[in-house]
Amino acid sequence: MPQLNGGGGDDLGANDEMISFKDEGEQEEKISENVSAERDLDDVKSSLVNESENNSSSSDSEQAERRPQTRPDSESYEKTRDYFSEALRRQQDGGFFKSPHYPGYPFLMIPDLTNPYLSNGSLSPSARTYLQMKWPLLDVPGSAGLKDSRSPTPGHLSNKVPVVQHAHHVHPLTPLITYSNEHFSPGTPPSHLSPEILDPKTGIPRTPHPSELSPYYPLSPGAVGSIAHPLGWLMPQQGQHMYSIPPGGFRHPYPALAMNASMSSLVSSRFSPHMVTPPPHSLHQTGIPHPAIVSPAIKQEPSGDNISPSMHAKSPVPPKKEEDKKPHIKKPLNAFMLYMKEMRAKVVAECTLKESAAINQILGRRWHSLSREEQAKYYELARKERQLHSQLYPGWSARDNYGKRKKRKRENKPDSKPEDFSIRSKKQCVQYLPSEKMCDSPASSHGSMLDSPATPSAALASPAAPAATHSEQAQPLSLTTKPEGRSHSTTPILTRPIPFTSLHPPMLSPPSPFHQAALHSHHALFQSQPLSLVTKPTE
DNA sequence: AGTCCTTTGAAGGAG
DNA sequence: CTCCTTCAAAGGACT
Numbered sequence A: 001m002p003q004l005n006g007g008g009g010d011d012l013g014a015n016d017e018m019i020s021f022k023d024e025g026e027q028e029e030k031i032s033e034n035v036s037a038e039r040d041l042d043d044v045k046s047s048l049v050n051e052s053e054n055n056s057s058s059s060d061s062e063q064a065e066r067r068p069q070t071r072p073d074s075e076s077y078e079k080t081r082d083y084f085s086e087a088l089r090r091q092q093d094g095g096f097f098k099s100p101h102y103p104g105y106p107f108l109m110i111p112d113l114t115n116p117y118l119s120n121g122s123l124s125p126s127a128r129t130y131l132q133m134k135w136p137l138l139d140v141p142g143s144a145g146l147k148d149s150r151s152p153t154p155g156h157l158s159n160k161v162p163v164v165q166h167a168h169h170v171h172p173l174t175p176l177i178t179y180s181n182e183h184f185s186p187g188t189p190p191s192h193l194s195p196e197i198l199d200p201k202t203g204i205p206r207t208p209h210p211s212e213l214s215p216y217y218p219l220s221p222g223a224v225g226s227i228a229h230p231l232g233w234l235m236p237q238q239g240q241h242m243y244s245i246p247p248g249g250f251r252h253p254y255p256a257l258a259m260n261a262s263m264s265s266l267v268s269s270r271f272s273p274h275m276v277t278p279p280p281h282s283l284h285q286t287g288i289p290h291p292a293i294v295s296p297a298i299k300q301e302p303s304g305d306n307i308s309p310s311m312h313a314k315s316p317v318p319p320k321k322e323e324d325k326k327p328h329i330k331k332p333l334n335a336f337m338l339y340m341k342e343m344r345a346k347v348v349a350e351c352t353l354k355e356s357a358a359i360n361q362i363l364g365r366r367w368h369s370l371s372r373e374e375q376a377k378y379y380e381l382a383r384k385e386r387q388l389h390s391q392l393y394p395g396w397s398a399r400d401n402y403g404k405r406k407k408r409k410r411e412n413k414p415d416s417k418p419e420d421f422s423i424r425s426k427k428q429c430v431q432y433l434p435s436e437k438m439c440d441s442p443a444s445s446h447g448s449m450l451d452s453p454a455t456p457s458a459a460l461a462s463p464a465a466p467a468a469t470h471s472e473q474a475q476p477l478s479l480t481t482k483p484e485g486r487s488h489s490t491t492p493i494l495t496r497p498i499p500f501t502s503l504h505p506p507m508l509s510p511p512s513p514f515h516q517a518a519l520h521s522h523h524a525l526f527q528s529q530p531l532s533l534v535t536k537p538t539e
Numbered sequence B: 001a002g003t004c005c006t007t008t009g010a011a012g013g014a015g
Numbered sequence C: 001c002t003c004c005t006t007c008a009a010a011g012g013a014c015t
Helices: A027-053 A060-070 A072-096 A221-225 A236-241 A261-270 A296-300 A309-314 A335-350 A356-369 A372-392 A418-423 A435-440 A456-460 A466-473 A513-528
Strands: A107-111 A128-132
Touching: A335 A356, A335 A372
Parallel strands: none
Antiparallel strands: A107 A128
C-alpha cells in the first residue's frame, strides 16, 4: 500500500505520471499557447454556446459582456467577476505560469484549510493555491470573508471580491488569491513563510529541517492554525468546507501520525478545524480523523451548502450514530482532478457554459495544453495527496469504494453500440463538443494534445527534438470522437502520451539532456504507435 | 432523487 | 504485463 518513499524522498512512487508536452524554454510558445488555448476555449465555447444557449459565435469579450444579460440579476457580480477574471488572465498570461525558474516552482503553495475529503468531496479549489513569490496585486480580505461566527460581516469585502460565489464556489482568482492584509499584508510576510514553524504538537516554534520544507506545502500546521482561512471569503458555498479556525491556532489533528513537514502541512491543509474534535465515526483506525472519511449521511449532504461555520461549530460533526456503516473514504484526487478544481472556476467564468461535462472537456483540453512544469505541479500535488492518503488510511483501497457510488451506467455497455449513442438523450457528448469543433481546438483535429500551433506538444519538442514533436502531433490523442461517452469499449488506444515520468520519474526539474533524450525516446515510442485511432472491438 | 455526462489519472482485478 | 473497470469532482440536464 503506501508505497512510501523508497528513498527518493516523499514520492509516493507514482513516478509514472508526467506527460511531457513542451519545452519549457519557449515562452513565446507559451504565450501563443495561451492565446491558442483561449482560442480553443472560444471555439469550444462558441460551439457549446451555440448549442446550449444559441449564442452565435462570439469572442470571449463579447460573451463576457453578454453574461450580464444572461444573468441580469447578478450584474454587479458579473462585473466583479469579469474584473477579476481579467485580472486573473493578466496574471496568468503575464507570468503566473511563466516563471523563469522551474526548480521548486515559482509558486508558493498555500494549502487551504478546507477539507479536501469532505462530504462534498471537494478539495477546495483553493486547496492548492499557488502564489507568486510576489504577492498578488489583489489582496483579499480573507478572514473577513470567512463566514464563520467570528468573522465580521463579509459585506465590506463585497466590493473587492464577489461574495456571491460562482456556481462552483470558486473564484476565478482562486489561484492567485492571497491572504488578507489582516493576516498577510504584502509588507508583512505571512507567518507561514517564516522559517520558523510551530511544532504541530507543542505549538512551540521550531526551526524546520530544510528537508522538511516543502515547496508545495510551505505552511506548517502551527502557522496554518494561526491564521484565518486565507480563502475563506470564497468558501461560503463550499459549505462544509468552511470552518472557523480556533483562535489559538489549530492543533495538528494527527499527533500520532509521523509525518514530515510537508506531509503535516498537507494534512493541516486538509483538515478543517472542526476536525480537531473528530467525530467518532470518522475516526480512523488509528484514531485519526480524516476528512476523506465521509459518512453516507454527510455525503448526501447537498453539496453546497450553506452550512455555516457556526453550524459546524455547533455540530462540527455529522450524526455520528446513525452511520455505523463504514465511513466512505474518498479517493485522493489525481492530478487532473486537482487541476480541474482549480481551473474550473476560471473556465466557467470565461464561458457561459455551466455544464460540467462541457467544462470538463475544455479542462481536459487545457490540461493537455499545460506545459510540463505546469502539469508537474499538479502531478506532484496529486502524489502528495496519495501519499497523505495512504498514510492516513494504510488499509484503504480504491476498491473499497467500488459500488458505493451510483451504479455506473457503463453496465449496459455490453449492449450499447455506437448506435445507442444516437438513441441516447440529446445530451450526448456530441452536443458538448461536436467532433469537428472538438478537434480543431487543442486537439487541433488530431487530438487534444495536438492543439493549436502553439500546442504544448509542439513546445514539448525541445529544440533537440523537433521531429519528435512533429510525430507526436500526428498522434491521435484523446480524440474526442467517442460516440458513447467514455465507453471503454471504444476507448482509443493510446489516447494519451506515455507519462513522461515513466521515463524520468522526478520530472520536476528543468529539461536536462537526459530529459531531452527521454523525450526523444518518448516521442520515438509514440512514433511507433499506430497513428490511426484504434478502437477496441466492442464485444 | 437519482443518473448521466465529461474529463484524466490512479488503482486493482482479470486474463 | 496488458486490458478493463471504477472512482475521484462538478453541476446542468435528464429520467
